[in-house]
Amino acid sequence: MQIKMSGISKAFGPVKVLEGVDFALQAGEIHALMGENGAGKSTLMKILCGVYQADAGSIEVDGHAVQIRSTTDSEHLGIAIIHQELNLIPQLSVMENMFLAREPRRFGVIDSGRMREEARRWLALVGATQIDPDGEAGKLSIGQQQMVEIAKALSLNAQVLIMDEPTAALTEREIEKLFGIMTDLKAKGVAIVYVSHRMEEIFRICDKISVLRDGQFVGERVIAETGFDEIVRLMVGRELGDRFPKREVEIGAVRLAVSDLADQGNIAGIGFEVRAGEVLGIAGLMGAGRSEILKTLFGVNRRTHGEVSLDGQPLTARTPSQAIAAGVGFVTEDRKSQGLVLGMSVRENATLVHLAQYAHGGVVNGRSESEAVARLVDELHIRTRDAELDVKSLSGGNQQKVVFAKWLAKPPKVLLLDEPTRGVDVGGKAEIYHIINRLAAAGVAIVMVSSELPEVLAMSDRILVMHQGRQAGIFDAASATQETIMTAATGNN
């Protein structure tokens, strides 16, 4: 199936999101759609799936003009989308999810036998024979849930599959499996639109790239004939300089010292030191206990064993507020559920941690608060028209900068970072790396968990690798490679 979208425009109120965008998709290709957050990728895909209607432009399927007015229309055309936030209902079984609202029936009653058989057949097609059709969907891993979604899309006879950041929450092994399935589907003539920020993956799996910037189509490239630099230039419209900016820092005395740390069963035997101005990366597969180290240090998870000291003083924080008082900061993994209060303004979020700084006897001094926020917005290059706007109106990268701002109103001694650039576009990532470098230069000891190996390797001084809740080793970042890290992370020594 061939799809050709031409001259697509879409505005929400006065805001033009897409202006005359072209996008062409051939059968049997994996086509990356790239662009910074807010470039219009998801709006374009939602138009293709019938969630939104374009204000102008046309869509052709196999040379025939079509109108896609609803998701039912797109389903009939064989277009399916797999959302970043998976849409399975956790309490229902796998097969009930797959056949939701189109359950096979006999005499008006659900025909479970046939449903199970069908589910098995489609799951087998994506190589997921180990998934039980009767199992509860919510009990599956994220990777397995994604397989179920893909099987469901295929059972709807999808010829076009749109995948939005499918690898964001997958382990390395699951990613390999997913790529295998994508290659199979491609061979069967399915066209795949792949939306992702991960350059390495795109260059590995995709055939073509289309790039959007500020709602406009800026170019299509064949992967084999292009490179990182050209794509980044197309996306941000300027030379970005180094992807990972260099850091010139004098490494100081030990600030954070951890020995034999354990929590209630996720991690044990963790020990490391971080010096002033140093970045310790933590790598490992999903579920290896990386975030748990940070949560235990921050007093979210209970420490059952081990010693922690901060600038030579024992750190005994049992709650986040105690950890904060001791000088620990924590940029959490999921900014929407853990990092920000989305209904509050940029100002209110930015001062949430250190509000007492601007208060006397519990009463906030509005002026000194606003001045501090203006300073932070300026320092971190947070792009917002007005700090009184809801934080949810900002792009992902700018939201993440607000999360950083929360901790920088009063510089911490140790800053824990959990996936600090997840879901942030290329330009935003570079800015966040600059912030990290500046903090290190100011003598903050930084511990950074990240799933993106190039990021860990480039940003860290040393890398602690986790494997199944234990520490598999600490490597010097200068001499480590992706292979050494992955070998340790998968438990092969």
Place this chain on the structure above:
Amino acid sequence: MTPQQKATLQKLGPFLALLLVCAGLAFMSPDFLSVGNLMNVLRQVSINALIAFGMTLVILLGGIDLSVGSILALASVFTAMMMRAGYDPILATLVGVLSGAVMGCVNGLVVAKGKVAPFIATLGMMTVLRGLSLVFSNGSPITGFQSDFFSMLGGGYLAGLVPIPVVWTLLMFALFWFVLKKTVFGRHVYATGGNAEAAMLSGVKTNRVQIGVYTISGAMAAMAGMVLTSRLNSAQPTAGMGYELDAIAAVVLGGTSLAGGRGWIFGTLVGVLLIGVLNNGLNLLGVSSFYQQVIKGSVILLAVLLDRSGKK
């Protein structure tokens, strides 16, 4: 219209509705706009207002407090018993309000530490406290206390014109407005209601915020009980039944979200007034009390529906 202007208009929606209802009633009933009647309306709404202010904090947290009616009754019973036993009326009043705070604190502990859903926690307390007020009062009203101070609480006037309960209500309104708008505690209430996990990870002591808010709600309910007992000159163990629903209705009418994190105290005052004005107007117009319920309920539904459709 810019989105901001639209949001402001949306926020002022309940206020415009109140003006509209007032204008309509002024047109239909000449008595409505008389100073005497207006003061009467204000005095009638003061009890609901005091409860609804506390309820606003609870709902901002994403919680609910069903026990306020029972707290009102039990606190009133305590104060009346103390006065009848010859204690100083000022002391008795303070103890009454304090007892309400303690009862609210128990709600907060059950919700925050026991991790019980607020609806269930306060439903349980509602029943327990109602039972206790019947136990302590032996099931009959407590009367027979004489005190100028206590009569003044519900029946007195400031400068011969403004009823004391109205003065109380306005003072409390100013206090709540200040707390929500200007203090660290107020900000923490919004943050906890908006995203408890993010607030906790930002160092907000969310448990303390919750316990504090339910304690305040209890104290406010007890304060409303003092006004009511003073007006009736007796403490009824069955007083305050259903008051929780009037308070919740006023908070929601004022635009505060039941999901927590969004709302303001001015909206609650408007909601309280809207309900009070409707009550008063429908009485003045001689509408039967059966129809009054139908109309009041419809207004609440309509207001909330309009609010929702504007947010889509």
